[in-house]
Amino acid sequence: MTEGQWTVVERYVRDSADRIGLRDWRIDVWRTPCDDDNLASTTVIYGRRYATMQLCENFATKSVEDIRHSIVHE
Numbered sequence: 001m002t003e004g005q006w007t008v009v010e011r012y013v014r015d016s017a018d019r020i021g022l023r024d025w026r027i028d029v030w031r032t033p034c035d036d037d038n039l040a041s042t043t044v045i046y047g048r049r050y051a052t053m054q055l056c057e058n059f060a061t062k063s064v065e066d067i068r069h070s071i072v073h074e
Contacts, residue, residue, distance in 0.1 A: 033055065
């Protein structure tokens, strides 16, 4: 993805987390693709309220619905 696309995704992840009540969580979007066949994957440390999210290599080419569903699901 381009730098601009990464910025949009990172802002969307933050906004989505805030809307579902995760305002006190730190969520980092890693720029290395996830290893499996998923659109996205997340590693969570509940006690620290910290999560890292990885996206598939061609995430930007997915439909808006798939992108929204993947981010909110993770």
